């Protein structure tokens with residue numbers, strides 16, 4: 162294999178999470194035990210320093226019909242609302258017509274906020290089901306994979322292009338970056354929202370590593386990729402969503418937007434911490450192995466005390482964690498979820514049954530919170546249970562930083 166960003170063959174294995182099923186396909190009863198497993202390994206490029214998976218599950222398998230809906234969590238929708246408001250405030254304030262393209266637009270949650278602010282919106286989404294939902298809500302959306310050849314059919318250029326999360330799933334990395342360059346107006350702004358690898362490591366959030374996430378960026382490594390396509394970052398900051406996501410504002414090289422200096426401060430911090438070096442990832446791998454030991458021990462103790470334990474949430478990333486920790490239905494009776502698309506399904510690999518939140522009559526003694534990135538929202542919503550003495554265990558704690 163060669164590096165997905167720079168074609169180097171100098172790739173060093175740094176994190177091995179074993180063999181794992183594709184984490185986004187929750188199983189129907191008849192599929193249980195028949196799901197294929199793939200290697201889940203992170204390698205580090207000695208040349209461009211980008212962390213990445215060394216195995217790709219075919220994208221048709223990965224994105225044909227996923228069951229993730231961005232509209233279902235309030236904090237994510239609020240985050241998208243804030244981003245729309247910020248962009249609307251900062252850029253093209255006097256323009257008569259404002260246009261935005263959202264790549265990987267999901268159910269249209271992000272674009273809905275722009276639409277309310279009077280923007281002309283267009284989404285590109287690869288999942289059929291979610292495209293349908295977006296269309297039903299009046300968000301113009303094309304059901305297609307974004308790349309440099311499909312952009313010929315788009316009503317370009319766009320003043321703003323948004324890509325939240327998806328930019329890092331993409332197998333056709335350079336084709337996508339090239340497509341963005343071609344679609345972006347000469348004074349346009351490309352907003353990349355991505356899981357920030359330095360923060361993932363500091364939070365111990367290894368469950369963010371799964372087959373859909375082929376690449377794991379810091380700002381330094383993102384810049385290296387963009388610079389190959391004539392794009393440059395002029396502002397960036399860290400937002401709390403998903404336990405730590407980078408908001409990077411990008412333009413054409415030589416574009417009109419002045420640097421805020423914030424992106425330079427972040428690049429300097431990465432340099433100071435060494436967060437782009439192989440050793441940083443090797444240390445992380447050691448910590449992950451330690452977390453496995455501690456988590457298994459803690460849940461084992463609760464089981465021995467006769468406690469009933471449920472998983473809270475059935476997020477995609479929870480499957481990385483459950484499979485790597487080897488926590489199955491003998492420990493967690495079920496995963497409690499509110500996304501109706503997952504009703505009656507089983508978690509891939511560990512085969513834990515999913516139950517709907519509104520069907521739980523009696524709470525368990527312990528909730529093992531897989532959707533840990535919504536910690537504050539969960540503790541607020543579940544205040545009554547906390548008061549009753551139900552224990553909430555967070556396998557990954559976004560409030561605790563361990564560099």
Ligand SMILES: [Zn+2]
Nearest residue numbers: 164167206209
């Ligand atoms: Zn490389």
